[in-house]
Amino acid sequence: GYWKFDAGSDTIAYDHSGLANHAAINGATWVSAVDSLAACGVDRYQSPISLSQSPPGAEADDYTMNSDGTLKTPVDWSFPAISGNGDIIEFIVRSDWHSKRPKDLQILYGKKVVASWVHPSKESGGCAQNLDDYLQNGLSINASDCNTSTPSYSTGILNTKIDFSEADTLKLRVLSSWTEHGIYFNGAWVRGGDYCERESSVMYVSTKGSDLTGDGSLSKPFASIQKGINFSRDADTVSVAAGLYIENIDFTGKNISVVGVNRIRTIIDGDSSGTVVTINSGEDSTTLLKGFTIRNGIASRGGGIAIRNGSNPVINNVIVSDNRSNIDGGGIYVNKARASISNTIIKENNSDGVAGGLYGGEGANVTVTNSQISNNVAAIRGGAIHTRKETSFHLKNTLISHNSSYEGGGFSSWYGSFNVENITVIGNTSTTHRGNAIFLRETAKMVALNSIVMGNDSNVIYLEDLESSFSATYSMINNGWEGEGNIIADPLFCNLKKNQYSLWENSPLLGGGKDGANMGAFGMGCDVPKPFEWISSAVDTVNITKSNLTDIYKLEWTKSNNQFGFVKYKVYASVGSSSYEEIHDTTTTNFPISYQDFYEGAFESFPTVSAATVKFSVVAIEGKDTIKVTGSDRLVFVNRYEYLSTSNEQIPTDFALYENYPNPFNPTTTIRFDLPETSDANLVIYNMLGQKVRTFQMNNISAGTHTVKWNATNDLGEPVSAGVYLYQFRAKGFVKNQKMILLK
Structure with a gap:
């Protein structure tokens, strides 16, 4: 490796790599970490602590390896208890066997990935004489000179503060090998020191990148989003270029931002092989998923996105579509977790159980703003949203439209609670008419303000028991609902046929909400032509x-x-x-x-x-x-x-065909003929190959002079090419041909 450093003379730079690559750069002076009171990182005076000459299980061939070297199930090796000073900073592994080197490695702290790195390959990684040689000089032996007796080394740097007392909570995870021959370790060490925070950085991902040769930089991006996540630390951003990424990603407990360049053009496709995006390791509210289409996931719970175990992410500007769950949450599944969802479209997802669009399980607390949940289907209940006990959902400025289910075409809940403000609920269907818009049961409740709730019949809102409740104020509820400020009126949507639910300037819902607010999700904004009518007679x-x-x-x-x-x-x-x-x-x-x-x-x-x-x-x-x-x-x-009509003296005495006018012509010409008596007539135009181009069949034509206009098209209405054409006229035994020229 090398350092690119543009500072001037007398600048001090500290080498924390552990490779001792000290050098003078632009007159700068390299100083080891222990020589600076301000430095943090590995303690050079503390010797590496050996954990094992051979991590158990990794070399036992007790795993299934695919032809590309990936493991069907990762191999995990738990750390023993370790005595040391300060924090665990680095983990070092050694592999002697040049044909059985590991590749992708991780350190896990519980479910959270705290280190990710790639062990060098036989072809390009190089070797070292021993551990001391590696620590002083790195992999100084060229790859071509390595053999089975010269070991390879690699180092994973932990991105979380973990002291030695927590060592037995860590585990090494092996994800893949460089070849299908297997995996072989011959040593593992940790090094201690003082953990220090670093400034956040950006990992770049592109469909043109490489997981083999990329390093996550803008010039050498990774090819997969998961690789970018694996190499990131808390507060980092994984920046994803536009393109199609066929993978299933897991935030692995990292409080990071995964951001696509554009939600239409940046697509994560789950390939029908599980949840597309998993956030279930306690990620906090600084965790962000933004700017993607999430599609084609199939899982028992949460086909598109699954959020669990106390996680609390932000989902912003995302499209979640065409996902399926076998049980709960075709689009998004939230259970014992929180989520803030905004500017997001959840559409055309399916659940074989409940919640075609969005599911809230026990203890879920979900906020949805400025979003749309449309055209989702659930087999049992909650076409758009279903919640269970001890859940709290807050919706604002959100459209719930054209979802369907057995019960609760839009919303359904057992025990849960909804607070909704400025939402529009329209076009949802219960196949049993048990709440086309809303179905509540077992103490479930919903409180609505400044909202529109519409449906196809009287069972728009269905309360299955006396313990469940729906209340609304300053809202427009289909067929009416008791409550302060509620009205029954035509909302005057912009265009129902095109699902445009903004309001015309004369809508009674504008200013009809509490304190003069508007009702519904969108307010005024019909940037479309207004309906208009005929004046002319039918x-x-x-x-x-x-x-x-x-x-x-x-x-x-x-x-x-x-x-x-x-x-x-x-x-x-x-x-x-x-x-x-x-x-x-x-x-x-x-x-x-x-x-x-x-x-x-x-x-x-x-x-x-x-x-x-x-x-x-x-x-x-x-x-x-x-x-x-x-x-x-x-x-x-x-x-x-x-x-x-023609007077008798104007009736021709003979059949006749005249030259067309104009001739040559472009693009139309007129052909004139005479009939001395009522007759059927036939005019056929041919190209110079003798092929019929256009036929005019005229029946029972009155006597007189008549014209036919030809616009240079064939019988299919298609334009013909320039050239010479013949036309033939037949009537009661009279036959005559003429020639004409089409110019273009």
Whole structure:
């Protein structure tokens, strides 16, 4: 290794590595720790204390090893009681056998990992003559010169203050080997000294990193999040780059922050092999999980996240989705622990038992703010949330929507208590109608303030016994509920069909809460076009003659208001059974259409018919949000009988086909033909390979001069390429061909 040190002359730097790599750097002076009264770390005057020449069990082959060297079940070796001075600072292991070196090692203090390190490999790690050589010079023998008689060493530095009296609470855990040949130890020591806190640091993780060669730095990140956790200490941050991480992680008792760069693009996938994130070793409130999607976990309890054993983490800005539990808590499981959950989405999780979204077990204390719990399913009860005895849940500014269960589509509780403020409960379902929104039993209680609770029928709130209670004030409860300030009213949500539950500016729930607060989770904020209606009649008729082509038909609708942006409108039209096409966009609330436009637009694809039905629809648009006009599409029957009528002296005397105009053309041209009598007619357009491109079949066409307009598309409506085309006209034995050129 090396030190990069940019300080100037006379700067003193202290080497705590134990490798005695003293050197002058930019004129600085290396001073050992014992030479400085301010230094802390290993006591160089205290000899390493030998624990065992061979840690029992590690070399006994009493383990199952996978082909990649990982152990199916880790090997644990408990420390003996040790007499020493001060704190345990380092743990040193030796392995002689070059083909059986251990790899990933940990020291555990109870369930908490207090040291993590990697023993060097045969190919790159090197060796030392003996322990003294290692302590003075490190692994000074090159890897190529190592053999079975030159031992390898490695050191784990404890990240927690543990004095020698607690030594027998520690254990060495072996997670893997460098090869599938096994694991061999030949010595273990501890060194004492004075433990000192260090400033927090950052461990970096990236899908482009490596757990073999990475060191957790920004330039050499680890590849797995668990590796970053293993090498971190309390107050550290594990910074995770965007990407997909297929693993199951455990905080291992460390009070650290594990932070993804973006909760949409930073994904931890549990690969259906257990809980995705485990926090169950007493982690405190400085522990943070932030910026991830947690998905695809399957466990008996807590498919996505499991929090237990007095832990108290913060979960912020996380998506917990598509996880499953066999018993409790498809999304998140909290038991005998606390949790603060904010700005989090818990959605589309499943439980074969209770609590599709979030479970609170005995002694759980959970706070949920500014979050959404939606579309979760529980087989028995509590589609969104279920709690049991001695639990306390506090929810604020949170949406509970479209969850389902046998009992308690939204909430269910036995013995537990809820305090909820400014929540919106809507669209949840109990398949037995026992509390579509809320199910309470066995002294369970809920107190609601400034909230909205809605459901599909009268059993929105179901109290199974007299000991359970629900009370609400300044709230809107479906079908009403006794309590100060409660109302029954249409909330005027922005858009129920799109699950947008902010309120329009004229909602009676704005300012209807206690002390003028709003009701519900979101308040005012409909950044979407407001519903609007037709003014035009549902059915109209337009009769086209040669003298009224400049007349106007006006399509009209009411204004769609928006609280924050500008609204524009798009008009769509369909002729007959054809698909709708956009024909106009505007910021006004009407669209004038001339009869000439009707004549050209309605009959372009049907040149020989005398009447057509045109349907109109309008959509209001603001940004990415759209809303269609209320009511059925408007119908306009367009007739051109009179326009097409021809006097006797104008009837042609012969069948005829004329050259198209214009020719060459792009993109449309008109083909004219004469019929001296009523007849069926057929016009077919071919490419130069003789393949049919477009067919116009016209039946019972009246005598006269007629036109067909071709827009350079085939029978499927697809544009055709530039080139020469032939068209053939047939009517009552008359056949004639012409040539035309399409330019592009």
